Amino acid sequence: xxxxxxxxxxxxxxxxxxxxxxxxxxxxxxxxxxxxxxxxxxxxxxxxxxxxxxxxxxxxxxxxxxxxxxxxxxxxxxxxxxxxxxxxxxxxxxxxxxxxxxxxxxxxxxxxxxxxxxxxxxxxxxxxxxxx
Numbered sequence: 075x076x077x078x079x080x081x082x083x084x085x086x087x088x089x090x091x092x093x094x095x096x097x098x099x100x101x102x103x104x105x106x107x108x109x110x111x112x113x114x115x116x117x118x119x120x121x122x123x124x125x126x127x128x129x130x131x132x133x134x135x136x137x138x139x140x141x142x143x144x145x146x147x148x149x150x151x152x153x154x155x156x157x158x159x160x161x162x163x164x165x166x167x168x169x170x171x172x173x174x175x176x177x178x179x180x181x182x183x184x185x186x187x188x189x190x191x192x193x194x195x196x197x198x199x200x201x202x203x204x205x206x
Contacts, residue, residue, distance in 0.1 A: 089135040090143060091117055091189040092200050096153055097146040099184060105177050106185075106206075109170050110144060113187030116168035121190060128166055135190030143196075145203040153186045159199055165191045 093110045095101075101109065121132035135141070147153045153169070160167035168187040174180025189196050 087134075088141070088193045089131055089138060089190045090141040090193045090196055091135065091187060091191075092196050093142060093144045094147050094153060094156060094186040094188065094200065094203065095144060095206050096148075096150065096184055097206075098149050099178065099182070101177060101184065109172070109184040112170045113168055113185040114142065116170065117166050117187035117189060120166045120168055124166060125164075127164075131190050131192065140190075141193075143200075144206045145200055146206045147186070147203060150183050153183055156188070156199060157186055160186075160188050163195060163199065165189060165195055165199065 091114060093113050095106055095110065118132065121128045147156065157167045157169055165188055169183055170185045170187070172178040172180065172182045172184050174182070178184065188199060
């Protein structure tokens with residue numbers, strides 16, 4: 075019975091992680107992939123050390139196969155605005171800042187990870203963005 079309820083909850087309330095990449099930086103494909111990986115790991119860490127609700131969403135997300143979506147933001151200002159909105163909505167948000175060893179200046183914000191969270195909550199934040 076508990077397993078059935080858990081399965082129903084997963085289907086009724088799917089979760090996902092959004093990775094929002096700054097399109098104005100013109101990073102190489104490899105750099106973009108590395109920055110997205112950093113964001114995913116940071117989101118995982120933040121959720122695992124976050125509230126009980128965030129940890130439960132993390133576990134559900136893992137059981138679902140860790141669904142992700144990669145989107146494009148036009149600027150740092152847009153990324154920053156998304157981060158603030160996510161924090162207000164109690165959605166895990168992790169901003170990656172580059173170390174500056176290769177293509178970018180140290181401290182450049184590159185990718186914002188959002189979630190894992192209920193897919194509908196993530197969609198409210200990012201539905202206006204285009205796929206990368």
